[in-house]
Amino acid sequence: FRPCPIATVARRESRSHAGDSSCASLAMAEVEETLKRIQAHKGVIGTIVVNAEGIPIRTTLDNSTTVQYAGLLHQLTMKARSTVRDIDPQNDLTFLRIRSKKHEIMVAPDKEYLLIVIQNPCE
């Protein structure tokens, strides 16, 4: 009679011992799952992840739209960050939301990437 937690522990450890790559792949799987969930949300029109150079890493929209969003939002994010930091250099921008008539664009900026989700909340 083996109780469940022990079993789970054993399984997990074996997986982790397989090496770093498996741990990383576990994280990747979780990330993928979360991305999928976000995309499947009610009203979500598109999800975009671009790196610092504007190259899309993950996107659910077509390429031209993606590039357009990425370019424009990148500039806006830079400006917003500059604004925030001009007022207080120890502060930094963490999240940016733009509500428009038709949708809401949510941007999670970072030095290395931009996570953009476009949602239509009225649906």
Next chain:
Amino acid sequence: MSSSAHAGKSKRHSVVVSVTSKPEFNMKRTSISGTSSQRQISHASGFHPSRIGSLSRRSILITSDGKTMDKGSLIGSKHTIQVFDEQGKDVTPRPLYRPEPSASLHRQSKILSTQDFSGATGSDFLSSLSMHQTSGVNASLVGPFSRTYGSSSISKSTTSTTESIADEIVEPGSRRDTAISLSDVLVRREEIKEQLTKEDIDKRVDIYLTETETIWLLDMPTVMVSIESEDAEKVKERNKDYIELCKNRVGNDCFVERMMQTLNGAPKNKEVQCDKILMEDKGIMATSWDLYDSFNALETTLAPSVTERSSRPTSLSSSKSNVTKDRERTMSITSTDRESITSSSIIDLESVILARIHEEEEDHSEAILKSEKFQQDLFFMERVLMENVFQPKLAAYRQLPVLIEPVLTSDAGKEEAVTEEAEEEEEEEEGEEEEEEQKEIVVGSSILLDLSEAPEEILPPSLERLWSYTCELTNGHNVSCMAWNKLNPDLLAVGYGQFGFQEQKKGLACCWSLKNPMWPERIYQCDHGVTALDFSLANPNLLAVGMYSGTIAIYNVQTHNTTALLDSSESFDKHIGPVWQLKWIEQDRGTTGDDKGEILISISGDGRITKWLIRKGLGCTDLMKLKRTASERKKLTGEKEKKSEALISRQPPGMCFDFDPRNTNIYLAGTEEGHIHKCSCSYNEQFLETYQAHKGPVYKIAWNPFSTDMFLSCSADWSIILWRQDSLRPILTFSSTTNVVHDIMWSPKSAFVFAAVNEGRVEIWDLSVSTLDPLIVTFANPGVKFTTVLFARNTDCILIGDSDGIVSVYELRNMTASDSNKVDALHDIIGSALAS
């Protein structure tokens, strides 16, 4: 000046370089006392032989020793350096100057760096003199050195300056003295850095300031003379004469006019071509954060730059990322530092990089996706999305006025101010109850559409469904228990497990957060159906889960780890029957000598109520056994009560229990037989009282949180019974359906209100309104049975779990706000009921 003066100075050195004597020169050797190193001062009558010192700068060494020394030109190296041409003829250049013996250079003055001599002008010489004066280095100034360049004026000034340099600086550091080798006219400039020893730095250096001779740079003699001066007469005379002369000039034979022609050179145009001068405009905006960054980065790069260097070559992608970072960096001082560091490391790896650039691009994007920040951002993003979707519902949950999205055509301008959300940005893991921020959905300066306020209607109390906690993992499971977290009232733990024996399958325990109703924060898979769970009060991150197999597991919800912290499956006295209820109780007094603390109590189908202790020493790490008290608490012997049924003496399964909120020593336990026993923690053999009224298993007992004399019990015999503690007969019975009542709960806000679920519907009873009928009745969807109910603590909502794995949140609307603590009123009602 004099040798005596020099002798007086203690630590003066001068390096005698090439002591390889040159026989054709007279050398006078004089040693000066006090030199720490073995230096001797050789004074050549004509010159100082010298060679390049092994140390430090090439500079001219002064050896001074009285008047005997002349400003020897350090021609010296005639013998050390010899130049031969192809034919082997000695073509070593000979010095242009041989100093006279009578030169009075004996002062110790400053060192000149040789480069100053290459085409030195007087001013250069002097300036370098002054420069070196301040550094306090001994030097042998070779006055005649300058003379080698043939400028007599220079030498003159040199001598003057050297003479004026009176007491010279005593150079402690021996190493400072070097000799220059004048290999001759052309001297290379070479500045070798001095090796400063620690003594050099610490030693006291005396600096003497002297005044040089006045240097005339411009002399414009005056053209005016005062009348009272001595020369006035003479000047006047001369002036007069001159005027006379001018007058006489006209017509005088002595003066003849003549013309002269000046020759003008013929101008010539010359054209020169040069490269186009490109102009570039460059602008940068200096923002305050840029300045701040530069300052900070400057500090931080100084320290870890060394460590950075070593760690760089180990990871390609990080170096690449640094490069990209540098590219986007605005101009700052330190960026150049960084770039140099990265560039050096990158150069090392350049070949490798070139070959694998493509792979790196991919790795980099993978790295982004795997980075923690990205996961966090995803987490927040999901929350934000949820908030958008559920905003009206969540607002209703919080009893905030509901904001209705205006239609597109109306004034959209007002909306902007409303929905700014600040909470997620600061939120960490949802599981950390301790740090949970309480900034919830703030509707700011909300624009209200007062639809709800306009008509003054009296609406009947009702339940309004807000949302459900459900996801695909929970579909098909039966919700068996729910518990709020004690610290964070928005965190809900739900256990999923079947009730019946036949339908047993794997169970699940999930922690749901208000902020994300579509996916649980924590998912714990269990081998057996979960039948009971509770959050701890003392350690709000501990969740105890009881299962159908009798196992009790404790999870730490703070971490993402999905394995149990502690598990009772290996302990000796674990439960054999399903654990029907778990509770963490704060004990007022320790029973077996333990300190007062929190203990976990469970009741299970094997008829035992057991107390579990987590010993202090056994932290919460790997699987450890729980300790129980030495003896079991109770054995509910069925024999005592049912003497008529002399069957196998089994212990009837215990189904539920509840502790007296005032006195945690007393508790009630319900059994499958339908009996309710009042027991005490201090007696584990006897019951204090037994209440017998139910005809079926008692599924739930609940003390009234306001009036501790009353409690409620529900059972499979379709009825709910209200008891009073001192009466063995039920006070009130509520039976409105013909369904098994699975769960009941008193409202935390009102002493009269309680909720009950039976299979097909949920009923809200309000005793102040009616004791015969429920106030609100809501029906379940067909095919789905309601199984559990839970009141929300901080709001007027109720959670109902059903057999399909859905936990629905309903809002209680239009409940008359009764005085919740009017216990007396309750007693009155009871009294009236009793009387009737």
